[in-house]
Amino acid sequence: MLEKLLxxxxxxxxxxxxxxxxxxxxxxxxxxxxxxxxxVTGMSRDVSWGLYISQxxxxxxxxxxxxxxxxxxxxxxxxxxxRMIIFGEFMAVAAxxxxxxFIVVDLGQPQRMLNVMLHPTPNSIMFYDMLVLIGYxxxxxxxxxxxxxxxxxxxxxxxxxxxxxxLSILWAFSIHTVTAFLYAGIPGRxxxxxxxxxxxxxxxxxxxxxxxxxxxxxxxxxxxDFDPGKDAVKTLATIIVYAMCVNVFFYLLxxxxxxxxxxxxxxxxxxxxxxxxxxxxxxxxxxxWTAVIxxxxxxxxxxPPSSRTNPSLLSVALVMLVAATWIxxxxxxxxxxxxxxxxxxxxxxxxxVREIIIALGVYAVGALxxxxxxxxxxxxxxxxxxxxx
Amino acid sequence: xxxxxxxxxxxxGLSVFALSGGLAAVPGATQARTAPGRYDRGDNAPHAKRWAxxxxxxxxxxxxxxxxxxxxxxxxxxxxxxxxAQNIKWFWLDSYEHxxxxxxxxxxxxxxxxxxYPLLCxxxxxxxxxxxxxxxxxxxxxxxxxxxxxxRCIGCRFCMAGxxxxxxxxxxxxxxxxxxxxxxxxxxxxxMIGVVEKCTFCSERLAAGKIPACVEASKGxxxxxxxxxxxxxxxxxxxxxxxxxxxxxxxxxPGVYYLI
Numbered sequence: 001m002l003e004k005l006l007x008x009x010x011x012x013x014x015x016x017x018x019x020x021x022x023x024x025x026x027x028x029x030x031x032x033x034x035x036x037x038x039x040v041t042g043m044s045r046d047v048s049w050g051l052y053i054s055q056x057x058x059x060x061x062x063x064x065x066x067x068x069x070x071x072x073x074x075x076x077x078x079x080x081x082x083r084m085i086i087f088g089e090f091m092a093v094a095a096x097x098x099x100x101x102f103i104v105v106d107l108g109q110p111q112r113m114l115n116v117m118l119h120p121t122p123n124s125i126m127f128y129d130m131l132v133l134i135g136y137x138x139x140x141x142x143x144x145x146x147x148x149x150x151x152x153x154x155x156x157x158x159x160x161x162x163x164x165x166x167l168s169i170l171w172a173f174s175i176h177t178v179t180a181f182l183y184a185g186i187p188g189r190x191x192x193x194x195x196x197x198x199x200x201x202x203x204x205x206x207x208x209x210x211x212x213x214x215x216x217x218x219x220x221x222x223x224x225d226f227d228p229g230k231d232a233v234k235t236l237a238t239i240i241v242y243a244m245c246v247n248v249f250f251y252l253l254x255x256x257x258x259x260x261x262x263x264x265x266x267x268x269x270x271x272x273x274x275x276x277x278x279x280x281x282x283x284x285x286x287x288x289w290t291a292v293i294x295x296x297x298x299x300x301x302x303x304p305p306s307s308r309t310n311p312s313l314l315s316v317a318l319v320m321l322v323a324a325t326w327i328x329x330x331x332x333x334x335x336x337x338x339x340x341x342x343x344x345x346x347x348x349x350x351x352x353v354r355e356i357i358i359a360l361g362v363y364a365v366g367a368l369x370x371x372x373x374x375x376x377x378x379x380x381x382x383x384x385x386x387x388x389x
Numbered sequence: 390x391x392x393x394x395x396x397x398x399x400x401x402g403l404s405v406f407a408l409s410g411g412l413a414a415v416p417g418a419t420q421a422r423t424a425p426g427r428y429d430r431g432d433n434a435p436h437a438k439r440w441a442x443x444x445x446x447x448x449x450x451x452x453x454x455x456x457x458x459x460x461x462x463x464x465x466x467x468x469x470x471x472x473x474a475q476n477i478k479w480f481w482l483d484s485y486e487h488x489x490x491x492x493x494x495x496x497x498x499x500x501x502x503x504x505x506y507p508l509l510c511x512x513x514x515x516x517x518x519x520x521x522x523x524x525x526x527x528x529x530x531x532x533x534x535x536x537x538x539x540x541r542c543i544g545c546r547f548c549m550a551g552x553x554x555x556x557x558x559x560x561x562x563x564x565x566x567x568x569x570x571x572x573x574x575x576x577x578x579x580x581m582i583g584v585v586e587k588c589t590f591c592s593e594r595l596a597a598g599k600i601p602a603c604v605e606a607s608k609g610x611x612x613x614x615x616x617x618x619x620x621x622x623x624x625x626x627x628x629x630x631x632x633x634x635x636x637x638x639x640x641x642x643p644g645v646y647y648l649i
Contacts, residue, residue, distance in 0.1 A: 049550060343487035
């Protein structure tokens with residue numbers, strides 16, 4: 001199926017070339033980080049994880065979200081999702097590749113990363129995180145490839161793929177649960193020490209992941225003639241609304257427990273995120289309030305069916321939803337977890353330009369993997385369904 | 390033809406030799422098989438079931454009183470002095486409010502409030518850092534010390550997130566650049582970039598029959614002994630004084646006790 005990559009318009013190759021240049025440029029900055037060490041980042045003794053790990057966390061969610069297409073299609077035989085599933089699965093592959101790279105760029109001694117396998121440590125959540133992510137990547141590559149190949153040949157996929165698909169549904173929940181356990185099992189990090197963390201991660205993933213998928217599919221629809229299907233989009237948008245409502249509800253539960261119990265340890269990170277300290281709003285505070293506004297605005301558009309079914313309003317709402325969830329999980333989660341620090345004082349963290357460039361490089365790799373895989377999928381679908389693009 | 394075969398064998402033999410020699414030089418290839426970081430104990434090495442430390446904080450008059458202890462520790466372990474928030478700390482000072490944040494009251498005795506308190510790794514009985522480490526680069530020894538293998542650490546910093554005491558430092562930058570040209574203590578290894586480090590309770594000195602460097606420099610104001618031995622100096626001090634530990638509610642069971 002790789003031959004589908006050979007017949008593409010010039011703009012596609014231009015896009016790939018642009019991504020490769022971007023990756024190379026950001027790679028140079030990563031090379032510099034390898035030489036000088038993580039001193040090039042804004043991280044410190046007190047804020048020992050930053051942008052890299054938060055992006056890792058966010059994209060585990062994006063990877064897991066493919067299940068929002070697979071589950072209705074295979075458990076409830078919702079046929080209208082079948083056309084879109086391959087894009088969800090391939091997006092999961094790109095997202096897991098990004099997760100792996102975000103971990104690698106965060107390591108102080110990346111050449112030793114195989115120590116996690118050479119010295120397997122069942123008491124460490126990171127050990128399980130590695131297992132579930134590798135497993136999920138493998139499952140999605142196999143399932144995606146086999147089903148697409150079957151579509152190309154115009155036959156039903158081999159029977160042995162069904163159990164793998166069911167397994168991948170359960171597996172998707174596991175990857176984000178385990179990622180939440182990285183945080184939720186740590187004593188002394190009050191913002192993270194909450195039983196609802198995994199549930200919050202999953203709800204946030206199940207709205208933001210499909211939202212990213214829909215936005216990308218709308219883009220594909222403009223670039224090619226591929227139509228994800230009106231009903232499929234409508235159903236997925238409904239799933240997104242429910243997940244986002246649950247996500248916001250879960251966050252409010254955190255707020256209640258912290259502020260009604262009034263236990264300082266639990267209140268302080270939230271106060272820092274939304275009100276700063278000593279009367280000064282920290283930079284993350286502006287982001288957090290932006291997230292709150294965008295979360296409610298997106299819900300205001302998405303909940304009424306009339307605006308939800310309006311394509312341009314839907315896109316606007318999805319962009320706001322993705323931004324809101326990204327700020328919550330991709331920024332606030334880490335900053336709130338480390339602030340106040342273990343002495344109950346404030347050590348400010350802000351990613352440096354080089355840190356952001358390296359993260360951008362990982363994003364570019366993700367975009368490259370996605371562009372290649374989606375091109376193949378579109379090529380197969382074009383042949384099978386005879387649309388142009 | 391014959392000559393060719395001979396020269397081929399020569400080259401092949403040399404290559405195999407070079408490759409196997411190279412493999413042995415790969416860091417960790419051989420070390421990984423032995424228990425990491427264990428020191429051969431001398432005949433005079435003291436034994437304990439659970440090492441613990443008791444600080445007579447009221448016998449220290451001010452931060453300058455602790456200075457020799459910090460110098461002794463950092464010299465003993467080649468701890469660099471790196472300015473800024475990406476620094477390395479093994480033994481340092483902080484206020485009562487920051488050391489015991491959950492024990493603060495507004496009307497605390499001014500002397501106690503204003504005093505500085507020594508901080509170091511608590512060598513917890515139930516250490517979260519050991520629980521979270523994905524490579525067993527940090528581990529507990531049989532005498533209750535939380536030790537580290539700098540050669541196995543991948544620098545993921547999960548242990549730093551896990552430690553509720555801020556006892557761990559990461560080498561964001563090459564620490565050797567911040568050491569004097571002559572390594573302060575050539576017997577103790579300097580660290581490389583990208584690994585985590587912390588206080589070792591001087592396990593290397595204990596193995597050689599010496600007490601920890603800070604204890605030695607404290608001139609009797611820090612006690613070090615076996616917590617499981619009812620007649621040990623630390624147990625006697627704890628039996629006859631009121632003592633507190635940092636963040637006891639987290640269940641980590643710190644091995645460092647403060648007499649206030």
